[in-house]
Amino acid sequence: MTTTIIWFRRDLRLVDHPALTEAVQAAGPGGEVVALFCVDDHLWGPAGANRRAFLVGCLRALDESIGGRLVVRWGDPAAVVASVAAEVGAREVFVTGDFAPYGALRDERVAAVLREADRTLVRVGSPYAVAPGSVLNGSGLPYKVFTPFFKAWMSHGWAEALPAPGALQWAALSSEQWPVAAASAGHLPEPGEAAAWARANRFYGEPLAAYDEQRNHPGAEATSGLAPYLKWGCLHPRQLLAELGSSRAEAVFRSELGWREFYADVLHHRPDTVRSAFNPAMAGMEVDVVDTDGLFQAWCDGRTGFPIVDAGMRQLVAEGFMHNRVRMLVASFLVKDLHLDWTRGARFFMEHLTDGDVASNQHGWQWVAGTGTDASPYFRIFNPVTQGERFDPGGVYVRRWVPELAAVGDRYVHHPWDDPAGAPPGYPAPMVDHAEERVEALRRYAVTRGR
Ligand SMILES: Cc1cc2nc3c(=O)[nH]c(=O)nc-3n(C[C@H](O)[C@H](O)[C@H](O)COP(=O)(O)OP(=O)(O)OC[C@H]3O[C@@H](n4cnc5c(N)ncnc54)[C@H](O)[C@@H]3O)c2cc1C
Structure with a gap:
């Protein structure tokens, strides 16, 4: 046998x-x-x-x-x-x-x-539709920019999904003690392959049709929520891609799956970018290292005084998840308002995210920090107030995670310190002046560029 x-x-x-x-x-x-x-x-x-x-x-x-x-x-x-x-x-x-x-x-x-x-x-x-390392440009080199990678990835194509293997005999062998989940775990998605498909079918059933319009609104819960299942391979991206048609919303969803493949490809070619800047010109940007524990801890605890940042960080710890737009905002706040090293934030994300994936996480952080591929230019600095007003206009998302804001009206919900009725009890005042820190971030950027 x-x-x-x-x-x-x-x-x-x-x-x-x-x-x-x-x-x-x-x-x-x-x-x-x-x-x-x-x-x-x-x-x-x-x-x-x-x-x-x-x-x-x-x-x-x-x-x-x-x-x-x-x-x-x-x-x-x-x-x-x-x-x-x-x-x-x-x-x-x-x-x-x-x-x-x-x-x-x-x-x-x-x-x-x-x-x-x-x-x-x-x-x-591999855990990808196209194995990292398979898509190369005309010179046989890896892509550094998403759009051309995506086009080449689409032309490369992928195999059809396989059915489950037929009848098979699983060997009976003793196990050691099973790992135990800590009681402090938050409210997490249902685990496993069947739950992954229940979630995928629900998303494909309706929310997908509005994905292109709604996906940036954290209060709408309009994204698939499939990242944890993709991370642990409860389903394969090939299976999701096979179900997609040609509508605009489906095309946008396909390209999001493409970002996951792109970052895996980039990390495969540049394993050093787990910790180091992808773009060497941006390495060595001045970051604060002395007496920053208090700032970092307030960010981790969701007590910065900026509602959209605090809502995101509280969601992360409570659900092991955070909406993509909010991931960008909290990351930008850590790097460009608090001037802390992106790797500290990335490590905290990896500890808490159920979908924590070293390629998507480190390169998502590098994108925001301006050190990565296709990077958001360093001088584009997210304003947590105007971003909150734009993507969470009624404050649905921030009120869900920051109960101290319950009584604040829509007008001030993203900047409660301006509320003539007074600051909400129990909620901290903003820990920094965003306008001042923006100037400081740009100063550091100018120094880095001038070196
Ligand atoms: C700072 C930062 C850290 C991140 N860390 C991770 C991480 O550890 N693990 C992770 O899977 N994603 C990460 N992302 C990407 C993205 O935020 C999540 O994939 C997305 O929020 C998961 O929610 P969803 O499944 O509802 O996404 P949907 O919008 O439904 O997207 C479908 C799938 O596409 C993929 N995807 C979507 N956006 C991205 C993206 N920007 N980069 C890579 N893949 C993407 C994911 O697999 C996702 O499940 C990070 C983004 C940022 C800005």
């Missing part, structure tokens, strides 16, 4: 799973497949309560869908995978390719350890 292993990582589903399909084929009729998940401290350690809880939920859902046969082990993946392979005598371990810096190096290490025992790590597919 042949036994193969499918080592699940960011692909916690059964349908349209090329690596699983190949693991089943390699096991052959009468063979068995081990479903393995390894809890790696390198990834588990820095994750906050929301991320952990959502992941554990997805693992539970996967386990249930395979009759309780998910094998959970803890430790360094190189040691864990090699030991499970030896335990069951598997010659091949199948995985979905990982193209992010840590995952790619980890897989190299695991492959090397397996090779020593005459076993093979077989990488099949």
Whole structure:
């Protein structure tokens, strides 16, 4: 009897799973497949309560869908995978390719350890419609700008979605203790593959038709909310792309999925950009490092005194999620109003977001900070008041997350300090003067450019 292993990582589903399909084929009729998940401290350690809880939920859902046969082990993946392979005598371990810096190096290490025992790590597919590194320009170089990448990505095309593998025998192996989600986790989306499809079908049913017009309004809940499911591979982007038609709204949604692919491609070619500026000309911008803990903490706690910033940060901690427009605003506030290093904010996002993804997160931050690809020019500085008034005109979003604003009228809800009735009790005064900090941000930019 042949036994193969499918080592699940960011692909916690059964349908349209090329690596699983190949693991089943390699096991052959009468063979068995081990479903393995390894809890790696390198990834588990820095994750906050929301991320952990959502992941554990997805693992539970996967386990249930395979009759309780998910094998959970803890430790360094190189040691864990090699030991499970030896335990069951598997010659091949199948995985979905990982193209992010840590995952790619980890897989190299695991492959090397397996090779020593005459076993093979077989990488099949990727978490993307087009695997990072596949789309190159006419000179054979990676793209640095989204629009030409997107055109080339569209012409490259992608494979059709696969069905779930037919009947298969999951191996029965003992698990170590399952990871436990902390009680402090917030109100999170339902985890797992079935929940992902319930959400996708709901979005495709109606909100998608107005996506192009509504998606920038955080109070409208007009986006798909699929990012956490894409992050953990509860569904594959290929499946979402296959359902899209040619309306304007569908085209905009397709291009948002394209941004996810673009950033994965960029990070694949430039793994250093997890921490360093993509654009070297913007590296070394002066950031404040002394006595900034109080400022940073107020930002994390949603107590800056700017309603749209505070609403976003409170949503992040409470739901492990934040609307895209608001992600841009809170990031801009950290970098251009508080003059703090973008990597501090990016780390806080990664800790709390259920969809925290190193490529989209670091490059979303770099875009706002003006250091990245296609970057928003540094001198374009979001004004948290006018942005709030434009995208959350009735204050629906800020009132949802900042209850101190309940009694403030629409006119002042984004700048309650101007309310003639007085500042709302319990809500902080604005921690900085945006106009002054804007001038300071531009001064630093001029110094960087002049170097
Ligand atoms: C500072 C900052 C940090 C971010 N961190 C992350 C992150 O860690 N993980 C993450 O998935 N996205 C991140 N994004 C991108 C974006 O904010 C989220 O993908 C989006 O808000 C998720 O909500 P949704 O699923 O409802 O999106 P929808 O609007 O429904 O979009 C559909 C899908 O397209 C992709 N997408 C949409 N916008 C972007 C974008 N700008 N960049 C990359 N992919 C995009 C996502 O996979 C998303 O689920 C970040 C953006 C910024 C500005």
